[in-house]
Structures are given as C-alpha cells and as structure tokens.
Amino acid sequence: MAVVPMFPLGMTVLPGGVVPLQVFEPRYVQLVQDLLADDTNPMEFGVVMIERGHEVGGGDIRADVGTMCRIADMRVMPGDRFAVAIVGAERIRVVGWLPDDPYPLADVDIWPDDGDPPVDIAERIDELHDRVRRLNQSVLDMGEGAPPPDAEISDDPRLAIYHLASLSPLGAVDRHRVLAAPSLAERCDVLRDALDDADAVIEFRRSSGGSSG
Template sequence: MEVLPMFPLGTVLLPGERLPLQVFEPRYIAMVDNCILDDDPRFGVVLISRGHEVGGDDVRTDVGTIARIASCVPIPGNRFGLLCVGEDRVRVSRWLPDDPYPRAEVEVWPDEFDGDDAVPLARVLDAITQLDLVWRELAEQSGKSVPEFNEPELPDDPSTRSFVLSAGLPIGETDRQRVLSAPGPAQRLTALAESLDDVVAALRFRLQ
C-alpha cells in the first residue's frame, strides 16, 4: 500500500500506453511541482465516471494505472506539458482529502491467471478483421479514405499482449475501463472482443 497523487481524467490509461497532458489547473500544477522533485515522478490516473475534469466534484473509478512522467516542459501561462507512460495497474483502497490535490491509498494489482487466452485472443483477432472489412465498405460507400489499423506485434506474455491489443482500438472509455478492470488477460480479451463486436454491429447498421 502506498499513497499516490492522483489525476482523475475523462480517459482511461492502460499499462504501456503513452499519455500526453497539458496541465493548467492550479491543484495539478502543485501536484506536478511536487512530483518532479522525486527521482521517479509518478501519479495515478483513474477514470471520472461522472462529473468533469476541471473543478472537482467528480465521481472516480477505483481501478487505475500509475503514470510515470517521462518528460515535463513548462508552457507560457503557468502550464506544464507532460508526456507520461502507463505502468502498473492499481486499485484504490481509500481516497484522501483533495488537499491540495487528489491523493489516494493504492495497491498494485497484478493480473491474475484466469485461464487459457487462446479462444478470446482468436475472437479479438477475428473482430479486428471484421472491423477492417466494414470500415472499407463504409469508405467505399461514402468516398472517404479507409481508417488504418496497424495490428501491433504481439508479445508472448499474455498480460502484456492483452493490453497491447486493447490500446488503439476504437472502443469507448467505459469499455476501456472494463478492459482495465478485468482480473486477467483471458477475461480482458473477452471484454475487448465484446466491445469490438458492438462497434462492428454499429458500423454495419450504418451501412444499411
């Protein structure tokens, strides 16, 4: 268990993803000022399930990701430009008072073994193929260019592979939170496949 500064956002950060941020709100300027004094500047990122990023009074999810600050550049107007990298997944045990910025007691949540991921992996790869096909049909129908999805090189490690596949796919933030919150890679890929099936179904409806 450790206490981390927290940055609730309207987006989900997955382990391994890059997250560019422009920080301007005074409480988060103070947070960055403190973070960059550390040898390993980090903070937690969680999704705001209800409310807004600016001003507080938000409702936050209890599963997030540690973001390590890879670069920090001052911007005119008392702002910071950050480039962060998602690292460990964490669960929030307890929120502390937002004084002067959000903080929480968190524990790292490693993936649990939840079975062979071969079947859900095949489902995801098939859904990606279907997504590419329906995108091409829509592009031909509308005369627009075809959206590109470059399938990444997949690692051997099941957990890393499930996050690499999840990053960059056109699913909503609620679905990305489901992916992040899955206990292990097999259930994560199942959630991802279900989300992609919904996207494909919605695009096919547009074709009609």
C-alpha cells in the same frame, strides 16, 4: 502500496498505453511541480477514470480501478502549463481516497491479474488481433482516423490485451471494463464482447451511409 498522487481523467489509461496530457489546472500543475521537486519519486502518479463529473473543478465521481503512470516526456509551456506524455504501468486498486489537498491523493494497491493465463491465450490473442485489424480498417475505409492495421502489440499476453484495447475503436467505459476484469481470461472475454458492440456500430454506420455530422 502507499499513498500516491492521483490524476482523475475523462478517459481510461491502460498499462502499456501512451497518452499525451495538457496540464493546466493549478492543482495538477502543483502535482507535476511536486514530482519534479521530489528526487525519491520516479515521476509516477495514479490515473483513474472519472465516472461522473468533469476533469476541471472537482466534485467528480471516480472509479476505484486505475493505472500507475510514469511521465515519459515533458515540456514546460507558457502560462504555468505542462505538456506531458504518460506511459501506463501497473494496474492499481484504490483502497481509499484522502482529502484533495491540494490535488487528489489515494491509498492504492497494485492489482495483478487473478490466476494463471489460459492455456490457449496465444490463440485468443491472435483472434482478437485479427478482429481489431478488421475493425480499424473499416474505420479507415470510412475516412476516419484509426491506428494502422499493422500496429504492433507486445509479445507479453498480459500487455498484448491492453494494447489491443488501446488500438480498438472503443470508448473510455469499454476500456475501463477491460482494465477492471479480474483475470486475463475474463479480460479476453470482455474485449471480445466490446469488439462485438463496436462491429455492430460500424456496420450500422456503413449501412447508413457513413459518419453523421
């Protein structure tokens, strides 16, 4: 593809996902300002999960699979800050990192899914969707926040799996495993296993009397 600006985060942004960001660190403020000044850039940058370290200050260990993201909405805030909403687009693989000057840059390739969708993909998605609904309802029943059970997903099976992973009560690492699965069939399997783990955690918490403080 090309060398693109990168924004490592302590979360996984999936294709089709919408994530709000507060941009305040000087190097990432510069990134946004450079995007605004470049008429040839469609306000896009890459996002990868930070595997170890912190978002602020550098010195982090970054994943080599991420997502190209587009700034869909932006507000200028006092004190050289930006409030932005980003939308995940294509999955990317990092070929190599360049020096952070002044912000992270990487040579990336678009990484489409390997192989064709399985013939039973619609049934797999329906089953996973039902599980996500039940899990989120359990979280709501415990008095905690969760997406509503009637949250919609895409008709495109490739996006639908990402939508389900975004809606599920999963952590950043599990979502990254979904993102990094080479094929759609493997992504279904990874999401199913992650939902098994989430279900076990929720059942344990319910049997223990709810959330702990």
